[in-house]
Amino acid sequence: MKNVDNNRKSYLRRSTWAGLMLVLVxxxxxxxxxxxQYYYSKKGIVAEATKRxxxxxxxxxxxxxxxxxxxxAAVRNSLWIAQWCLDVPDSLSRVxxxxxxxxxxxxxxxxxxxxxxxxxxxxxxxxxxxxxxxxAFKTLATADYDYPSQEWFVKPLETGxxxxxxxxxxxxxxxxxxxxxxxxxxxxxxxQAAVITGDISLEWLADFTGHIDIYxxxxxxxxxxxxxxxxxxxxxxxxxxxxxEGVDVFRESEEFxxxxxxxxxxxSGNAVLTAGKIKRFTxxxxxxxxxxxxxxxxxxxxxxxxxxxxxxxxKLLQALGLLMLILILQxxxxxxxxxxxxxxxxxxxxxxxxxxxxxxxxxxxxVFPPFPERHDLDIAADIVPAKEVGGxxxxxxxxxxxxxxxxxDVSGKGIPASLVMAVTRSMFRTLSAHEDSPxxxxxxxxxxxxxxxxxxxxxxxxxxxxNLTDGHLTYCNAGHNPxxxxxxxxxxxxxxxxxxLGVLKGMDFVEQEVQMHYDDxxxxxxxxxxxxxxxxxxxxxxxxxxxxxxGRKNAFDHLKNMQKHVTDFVGNAPQxxxxxxxxxxxxxxxxxxxxxxxTLDNEVSQISRLASFMDDVCENTGLDSxxxxxxxxxxxxxxxxxVLYAYPKGTHGTVDITAVKNDGSxxxxxxxxxxxxxxxxxxEPDISASVEDRPIGGLGIHLVRTIMDKVSYxxxxxxxxxxxxxxx
Amino acid sequence: MEVIISKExxxxxxxxxxxxxxxxxxxxxxxxxxxKADAAGTIVLDCSQLSYISSSGLRIFLSLRxxxxxxxxxxxxxxxxxxxxxxxxMTGFLNLFEIQ
Numbered sequence: 001m002k003n004v005d006n007n008r009k010s011y012l013r014r015s016t017w018a019g020l021m022l023v024l025v026x027x028x029x030x031x032x033x034x035x036x037q038y039y040y041s042k043k044g045i046v047a048e049a050t051k052r053x054x055x056x057x058x059x060x061x062x063x064x065x066x067x068x069x070x071x072x073a074a075v076r077n078s079l080w081i082a083q084w085c086l087d088v089p090d091s092l093s094r095v096x097x098x099x100x101x102x103x104x105x106x107x108x109x110x111x112x113x114x115x116x117x118x119x120x121x122x123x124x125x126x127x128x129x130x131x132x133x134x135x136a137f138k139t140l141a142t143a144d145y146d147y148p149s150q151e152w153f154v155k156p157l158e159t160g161x162x163x164x165x166x167x168x169x170x171x172x173x174x175x176x177x178x179x180x181x182x183x184x185x186x187x188x189x190x191x192q193a194a195v196i197t198g199d200i201s202l203e204w205l206a207d208f209t210g211h212i213d214i215y216x217x218x219x220x221x222x223x224x225x226x227x228x229x230x231x232x233x234x235x236x237x238x239x240x241x242x243x244x245e246g247v248d249v250f251r252e253s254e255e256f257x258x259x260x261x262x263x264x265x266x267x268s269g270n271a272v273l274t275a276g277k278i279k280r281f282t283x284x285x286x287x288x289x290x291x292x293x294x295x296x297x298x299x300x301x302x303x304x305x306x307x308x309x310x311x312x313x314x315k316l317l318q319a320l321g322l323l324m325l326i327l328i329l330q331x332x333x334x335x336x337x338x339x340x341x342x343x344x345x346x347x348x349x350x351x352x353x354x355x356x357x358x359x360x361x362x363x364x365x366x367v368f369p370p371f372p373e374r375h376d377l378d379i380a381a382d383i384v385p386a387k388e389v390g391g392x393x394x395x396x397x398x399x400x401x402x403x404x405x406x407x408x409d410v411s412g413k414g415i416p417a418s419l420v421m422a423v424t425r426s427m428f429r430t431l432s433a434h435e436d437s438p439x440x441x442x443x444x445x446x447x448x449x450x451x452x453x454x455x456x457x458x459x460x461x462x463x464x465x466x467n468l469t470d471g472h473l474t475y476c477n478a479g480h481n482p483x484x485x486x487x488x489x490x491x492x493x494x495x496x497x498x499x500x501l502g503v504l505k506g507m508d509f510v511e512q513e514v515q516m517h518y519d520d521x522x523x524x525x526x527x528x529x530x531x532x533x534x535x536x537x538x539x540x541x542x543x544x545x546x547x548x549x550x551g552r553k554n555a556f557d558h559l560k561n562m563q564k565h566v567t568d569f570v571g572n573a574p575q576x577x578x579x580x581x582x583x584x585x586x587x588x589x590x591x592x593x594x595x596x597x598x599t600l601d602n603e604v605s606q607i608s609r610l611a612s613f614m615d616d617v618c619e620n621t622g623l624d625s626x627x628x629x630x631x632x633x634x635x636x637x638x639x640x641x642x643v644l645y646a647y648p649k650g651t652h653g654t655v656d657i658t659a660v661k662n663d664g665s666x667x668x669x670x671x672x673x674x675x676x677x678x679x680x681x682x683x684e685p686d687i688s689a690s691v692e693d694r695p696i697g698g699l700g701i702h703l704v705r706t707i708m709d710k711v712s713y714x715x716x717x718x719x720x721x722x723x724x725x726x727x728x
Numbered sequence: 729m730e731v732i733i734s735k736e737x738x739x740x741x742x743x744x745x746x747x748x749x750x751x752x753x754x755x756x757x758x759x760x761x762x763x764k765a766d767a768a769g770t771i772v773l774d775c776s777q778l779s780y781i782s783s784s785g786l787r788i789f790l791s792l793r794x795x796x797x798x799x800x801x802x803x804x805x806x807x808x809x810x811x812x813x814x815x816x817x818m819t820g821f822l823n824l825f826e827i828q
Contacts, residue, residue, distance in 0.1 A: 687820030699783040
């Protein structure tokens with residue numbers, strides 16, 4: 001288990017690394033895509049903001065320019081009449097009145113004479129303005145208002161052209177933000193004689209400046225050429241403050257100075273200004289001739305607020321996704337590692353059971369020929385295991401001149417089957433060690449298997465005990481495929497319908513017997529052979545088995561031949577079951593069906609065996625009991641003679657008796673390797689002699705002669721051969 | 729092979745049960761030998777349960793018959809089967825025994 005633990009640990013380590021890498025890659029991919037998306041979204045949003053701001057700027061600029069143009073036109077259109085009225089200063093107020101009345105945007109106007117132009121008035125500046133719904137006539141030439149030094153008066157004369165003044169708060173005229181356009185007026189000699197002006201209120205600017213609704217915190221500002229904010233004192237204080245703060249901070253920033261330079265050179269454009277931690281997008285455009293600038297300031301948060309919000313949501317979702325990925329991977333790794341551990345354990349168990357199975361297989365005799373010293377038996381057997389461990393078995397051994405053999409098939413496949421197979425095989429060996437009867441062996445085997453059978457497995461089983469001396473086979477078949485017996489023909493061995501082993505305890509098994517003769521053979525197999533299927537799902541079948549068994553071959557070649565047949569038949573179909581075969585070729589008891597043979601030692605007690613031998617002979621020949629007893633008597637007499645006299649006292653020797661049934665006769669041959677002795681040469685006893693004269697011996701050979709029809713003797717190859725023929 | 733001997737006055741009966749082949753003859757030889765003590769009287773050999781006899785068995789019968797002849801007794805063979813009777817015939821034993 002320690003090894004498995006280590007494997008598991010190293011697997012966990014590897015899996016964790018793989019998982020981490022996966023999460024990392026997924027995270028990087030997500031981050032990259034969201035960065036790219038963010039970048040392009042931002043670019044789009046900046047473009048959108050720029051477009052909105054520039055549209056707003058342009059619209060506002062047109063509105064302002066409209067007022068500017070109207071004012072300039074109003075002033076210029078009165079230039080000629082002002083020139084004409086220069087000589088009559090008192091009429092100049094009329095000119096001013098005309099300017100104001102004729103142009104609704106103009107709130108006030110003056111024609112201020114250059115000092116010294118008129119001899120009558122050193123200073124003269126009539127001023128006409130709107131006051132409520134009426135027109136008021138005033139003069140600017142007062143003691144406390146030194147008009148010749150005012151900017152609106154000085155600048156046009158200096159430049160000789162129209163001039164827009166810095167916006168100013170009109171202290172006299174209602175505390176409103178105002179600006180003045182002024183033009184120089186020349187007399188008919190071309191001398192600068194006066195300045196004509198038009199004052200306009202900038203109150204309407206409030207409509208354009210301050211909050212604009214393109215973004216929540218967007219502000220539109222207008223500054224004079226000196227950078228002063230053009231704003232009415234009546235405008236919202238809070239706004240004023242917030243704008244002023246923003247602008248004050250701007251003023252100190254380097255960017256603002258550059259921005260101002262750009263504005264002064266009459267360029268329009270945009271810039272990002274940083275004040276404190278707040279970035280602001282600034283879009284600006286100049287207003288021609290006035291030297292004013294418009295700008296729209298939008299905090300970065302307003303522009304990117306939505307995208308940042310989206311970005312945050314996306315990032316949150318991505319994080320959640322990654323977290324879930326990690327959790328899923330962790331769960332996967334755990335279950336995988338558990339599965340792998342299980343798999344590893346399973347593999348290990350299977351491997352060990354394969355080893356166990358092959359150990360079991362190695363206990364099964366697999367060396368051929370198994371009994372090289374014996375010439376009365378030719379054995380071959382083979383198990384071709386399917387891929388899975390299976391439960392087929394065969395086994396055999398020789399005890400007391402008896403050949404015990406078995407072949408079986410455990411129901412099912414796999415490890416349990418192979419275990420049952422191993423148990424069955426070892427029980428077969430144990431139970432057969434002291435018991436000759438197949439039915440007794442099977443009953444005990446069945447009881448043991450049934451007692452321990454908790455898995456309802458059963459074993460089909462064939463057990464045979466072949467007496468190698470005389471070819472007598474006793475067998476018992478427990479639900480297995482009946483073997484084929486090869487005599488003059490090839491037929492299925494008749495079997496009783498016994499239940500398989502392990503099904504029911506206490507079952508009796510019916511034993512059967514058959515006489516095997518020289519050159520007879522048995523072929524045992526499992527259903528792995530008869531039920532071998534080809535690709536068309538046809539089974540090999542018993543008749544193909546029978547066909548393949550024809551022809552004279554040794555046991556090994558028979559199996560090879562059978563294997564080849566079934567392989568050719570099956571083709572590429574997979575082998576689904578173990579295929580087990582056993583071929584037994586009996587070569588002992590070299591007699592024909594009408595031949596009997598027995599070998600006895602030179603001991604009197606051996607003569608008792610003759611009786612059953614003679615019973616067999618007579619039974620097979622179909623003789624009646626009277627003839628049978630006489631034959632028995634004749635043979636006993638002849639054999640007794642050999643047993644008692646052929647070998648010197650105390651030495652061991654044997655006597656062979658064969659009985660051959662020929663047409664119309666029964667021929668016995670009694671052969672011994674003892675001293676040459678011709679019983680036929682013995683004189684006939686006198687059976688009519690009186691009791692007193694009767695010899696004790698000599699009756700035996702007399703009986704032989706009397707009972708048998710022909711008695712002949714020869715001594716050949718060191719053997720006494722006595723041939724006795726009885727005509728039937 | 730079994731021999732059951734019973735005595736009644738001067739009549740001794742020996743019932744032979746089974747096959748009297750060569751080994752059996754050697755087996756029962758001592759019992760038959762003991763019967764010879766009564767050879768002056770009548771010895772009945774009950775063969776109703778004798779299924780087989782070989783020359784060794786016949787030899788035992790003959791030795792008993794000879795003893796009786798010496799001592800003036802007699803041996804009666806009783807209830808022999810046809811098969812054994814034919815053996816007696818083949819060997820001339822029918823003439824040597826009183827067969828009942």
